[in-house]
Amino acid sequence: AQSVTQLDSQVPVFEEAPVELRCNYSSSVSVYLFWYVQYPNQGLQLLLKYLSGSTLVKGINGFEAEFNKSQTSFHLRKPSVHISDTAEYFCAVSNQGGKLIFGQGTELSVKP
Amino acid sequence: NAGVTQTPKFRVLKTGQSMTLLCAQDMNHEYMYWYRQDPGMGLRLIHYSVGEGTTAKGEVPDGYNVSRLKKQNFLLGLESAAPSQTSVYFCASSYLANQPQHFGDGTRLSIL
Numbered sequence: 008a009q010s011v012t013q014l015d016s017q018v019p020v021f022e023e024a025p026v027e028l029r030c031n032y033s034s035s036v037s038v039y040l041f042w043y044v045q046y047p048n049q050g051l052q053l054l055l056k057y058l059s060g061s062t063l064v065k066g067i068n069g070f071e072a073e074f075n076k077s078q079t080s081f082h083l084r085k086p087s088v089h090i091s092d093t094a095e096y097f098c099a100v101s102n103q104g105g106k107l108i109f110g111q112g113t114e115l116s117v118k119p
Numbered sequence: 120n121a122g123v124t125q126t127p128k129f130r131v132l133k134t135g136q137s138m139t140l141l142c143a144q145d146m147n148h149e150y151m152y153w154y155r156q157d158p159g160m161g162l163r164l165i166h167y168s169v170g171e172g173t174t175a176k177g178e179v180p181d182g183y184n185v186s187r188l189k190k191q192n193f194l195l196g197l198e199s200a201a202p203s204q205t206s207v208y209f210c211a212s213s214y215l216a217n218q219p220q221h222f223g224d225g226t227r228l229s230i231l
Contacts, residue, residue: 039217050209050222105216109161
């Protein structure tokens with residue numbers, strides 16, 4: 008069975024500092040990987056996706072993630088965060104069937 | 120272009136009452152999904168549909184029923200609400216399996 012583990016439940020960081028949100032997954036088959044962001048009282052928005060091809064994926068708002076098959080990881084990074092990046096971030100994995108399995112979420116808190 | 124619209128946005132029920140949550144999408148997507156979001160648990164799939172007239176069970180289907188009579192609508196029903204069903208419910212849709220899912224803004228449901 009597939010599973011997703013987000014290694015940090017909360018990540019506090021100062022504005023303009025770099026940030027990495029960690030995600031590990033387990034699966035015995037080929038997977039598709041996603042990062043979503045959820046702002047307060049809103050639904051989830053897609054940040055970026057890995058379906059195939061280049062292992063470095065660039066998304067919206069300056070975020071990027073790297074797919075590492077040997078380490079079964081898909082960590083999210085941003086070189087310089089803004090106050091507006093404060094939100095909850097979810098890593099998700101799906102297989103051929105299209106059903107998403109979500110991690111528990113990481114709360115990113117950007118402080119001035 | 121509204122995307123995915125969920126109604127109602129908030130609802131309070133008493134134990135044993137029934138209700139239906141409505142999800143409507145205007146993107147001509149084949150796949151539709153219902154999730155519940157609980158603190159520290161990410162999103163968990165309740166039921167999903169791969170096309171008009173089809174439904175299938177997800178990870179946590181007990182106590183819920185769904186119907187997809189029209190391609191654009193996906194209904195989630197609670198026949199006899201229980202306090203354990205207090206949660207935020209999200210509907211999502213996608214054009215195909217493994218394509219990014221588009222989410223509604225959620226329905227906050229409290230069962231007293």
